[in-house]
Amino acid sequence: MYTSNYNRRAKAVFFIFVIFFLICSARLFFVQCFHSEYLKSLANRQHNLLVELEPRRGTIFDANLRPQAVNLAVDSLYACPIELSEIEKEDIVRKLPPVLAVSRSFLEERLSRKKYFVWLARKLTTAQAEAIKQLKLRGLGFIKESKRSYPNNYLASHLIGFAGLDNRGLEDIELYYDKYLRGEAGWALVLRDARQNRLNFYENMMQPKDGYDLVLTIDEVIQYIAERELDKAYTMYYAKGASIVVLEPDTGKVLALANRPSVDLNTYATSTTDLLRNRAICDLFEPGSVFKIVTASAALEEGKFTEEDKIFCENGSYKLANHILHDHRPHGMLTFREVIEQSSNIGVSKIAQALGSDTIYKYIRLFGFGSKAGIDLPGEIVGMIKEPRQWSKTSIGAVPMGQEVGVTALQLASAISAIANGGLLMKPYVVEEIRDKSGQPIKQFSPVEVRRVISEETAARIRSILTGVVENGTGKLAKFGDCSVAGKTGTAQKIEANGTYSHDKFYASFIGFAPADKPVVAIVVVLDEPRPYYFGGVVAAPVFKNVARDALRYLKSNQMFFANNTLVFNDAGRTH
Numbered sequence: 001m002y003t004s005n006y007n008r009r010a011k012a013v014f015f016i017f018v019i020f021f022l023i024c025s026a027r028l029f030f031v032q033c034f035h036s037e038y039l040k041s042l043a044n045r046q047h048n049l050l051v052e053l054e055p056r057r058g059t060i061f062d063a064n065l066r067p068q069a070v071n072l073a074v075d076s077l078y079a080c081p082i083e084l085s086e087i088e089k090e091d092i093v094r095k096l097p098p099v100l101a102v103s104r105s106f107l108e109e110r111l112s113r114k115k116y117f118v119w120l121a122r123k124l125t126t127a128q129a130e131a132i133k134q135l136k137l138r139g140l141g142f143i144k145e146s147k148r149s150y151p152n153n154y155l156a157s158h159l160i161g162f163a164g165l166d167n168r169g170l171e172d173i174e175l176y177y178d179k180y181l182r183g184e185a186g187w188a189l190v191l192r193d194a195r196q197n198r199l200n201f202y203e204n205m206m207q208p209k210d211g212y213d214l215v216l217t218i219d220e221v222i223q224y225i226a227e228r229e230l231d232k233a234y235t236m237y238y239a240k241g242a243s244i245v246v247l248e249p250d251t252g253k254v255l256a257l258a259n260r261p262s263v264d265l266n267t268y269a270t271s272t273t274d275l276l277r278n279r280a281i282c283d284l285f286e287p288g289s290v291f292k293i294v295t296a297s298a299a300l301e302e303g304k305f306t307e308e309d310k311i312f313c314e315n316g317s318y319k320l321a322n323h324i325l326h327d328h329r330p331h332g333m334l335t336f337r338e339v340i341e342q343s344s345n346i347g348v349s350k351i352a353q354a355l356g357s358d359t360i361y362k363y364i365r366l367f368g369f370g371s372k373a374g375i376d377l378p379g380e381i382v383g384m385i386k387e388p389r390q391w392s393k394t395s396i397g398a399v400p401m402g403q404e405v406g407v408t409a410l411q412l413a414s415a416i417s418a419i420a421n422g423g424l425l426m427k428p429y430v431v432e433e434i435r436d437k438s439g440q441p442i443k444q445f446s447p448v449e450v451r452r453v454i455s456e457e458t459a460a461r462i463r464s465i466l467t468g469v470v471e472n473g474t475g476k477l478a479k480f481g482d483c484s485v486a487g488k489t490g491t492a493q494k495i496e497a498n499g500t501y502s503h504d505k506f507y508a509s510f511i512g513f514a515p516a517d518k519p520v521v522a523i524v525v526v527l528d529e530p531r532p533y534y535f536g537g538v539v540a541a542p543v544f545k546n547v548a549r550d551a552l553r554y555l556k557s558n559q560m561f562f563a564n565n566t567l568v569f570n571d572a573g574r575t576h
Contacts (some may be wrong), residue, residue, distance in 0.1 A: 487512020
């Protein structure tokens with residue numbers, strides 16, 4: 001009886017084990033055949049973390065290889081929400097907001113996602129990263145990223161521009177040359193242990209390709225000089241805005257370009273659109289008397305006038321069609337040279353009438369007005385030039401003296417450079433070279449001649465007349481030392497909202513070059529609504545004088561240095 005019961009129990013246990021074994025086998029078969037890929041992917045997600053490896057954005061150097069935009073290695077914070085308990089999430093939400101300066105709702109939303117990786121904060125400060133590490137919160141991790149930094153803050157801000165959190169260019173050079181600067185991202189498959197801690201080795205990876213470096217045409221010292229003097233005038237005369245452009249006349253290289261108001265590139269996110277606007281290439285304004293260089297050049301090039309031809313300036317009042325044209329002070333008989341030196345509106349109008357509207361328009365276009373100068377910066381505008389068929393009866397008097405036309409400071413700089421260099425319109429440019437991280441050039445930019453505007457002889461004659469403007473005419477405050485200076489003043493009424501010319505809002509400008517006999521720098525200075533003084537010869541000419549004087553002094557000493565020293569490059573590409 002006992003043996004029989006024992007046998008039945010043994011058989012029952014055996015069958016239970018067999019059934020259990022079959023169930024396990026069936027389950028194993030089911031998992032292996034139908035769930036293997038899912039479980040494999042789950043394990044991979046738990047033990048492998050795919051991390052994007054950010055490339056180093058290229059450095060931007062000035063002409064002497066002084067860095068203007070660089071990258072700093074910083075920590076970025078991420079979390080693994082799917083691995084965190086509700087208590088751990090609450091701990092993070094409670095402790096992080098004061099450190100990150102974010103709201104609880106922001107962190108709650110991020111941590112509610114069913115993901116293994118979410119960003120909580122990008123590109124932390126050193127203090128923030130250290131504070132978070134001290135909290136020792138589970139489920140958080142750090143990834144090294146590069147943060148764009150601008151060591152000179154405001155300097156050349158409207159040339160360099162800035163890059164965003166993802167290291168993509170957003171303005172100016174950073175935007176225009178983004179495809180060279182940005183590089184290509186890589187990736188790495190990082191292994192993690194059972195507690196989700198990152199191990200110090202990778203299962204697989206592809207190295208990022210770093211961006212190329214840029215070498216600019218601008219010189220940090222000349223840029224500083226230009227900004228210093230522009231800022232003085234902008235502040236002193238309570239101007240609404242201001243721009244300055246410094247070109248090398250023979251090549252079109254931009255040695256300096258600045259605007260006011262300006263922006264600190266390291267705090268661009270808090271800046272307004274007005275601060276970010278590159279006024280020198282995208283602000284349209286009537287140039288006033290500086291535009292008279294076009295009519296003067298056309299008259300001499302066409303052989304219609306000589307420097308000593310006499311022109312009666314009507315003692316300051318001249319009726320043209322149904323409009324009375326005035327000079328800023330009455331003149332009687334003036335020579336052609338004196339008309340330009342004294343900036344007589346009536347004299348220039350009579351010269352223009354002798355030339356005709358078609359000829360005036362032809363030279364306006366030849367000097368580059370009504371077209372983009374072609375600078376390698378985004379946002380440049382073409383300006384506004386009307387064809388002769390659109391001119392009114394008074395346009396022949398208005399256009400030659402800089403009314404009914406719209407130009408940019410850069411277009412004026414290119415035009416005065418054409419007179420300075422012997423009659424050639426050069427394409428302005430701001431990047432000299434693109435190079436790899438070892439310093440080897442991959443692309444170089446050379447001067448580009450757009451076209452011949454006037455003959456060398458005519459250019460020389462205009463240079464002589466513009467020297468007289470500074471020596472004897474309206475531009476006396478542009479003169480310095482024993483250096484010969486050539487230039488032209490401009491004072492233009494702004495147009496009110498109702499279409500009439502304002503009597504208390506003006507653009508004050510000065511365009512010129514130095515030395516007059518062998519120009520090294522061509523400079524344009526424009527101030528928007530200066531007060532209480534608004535004449536270009538009073539508020540803009542002194543800016544030109546100070547910038548030209550200090551820039552020439554610097555360039556002369558720099559040439560002497562390089563003539564007596566051998567350049568030595570270190571690993572970062574800096575010169576000694």
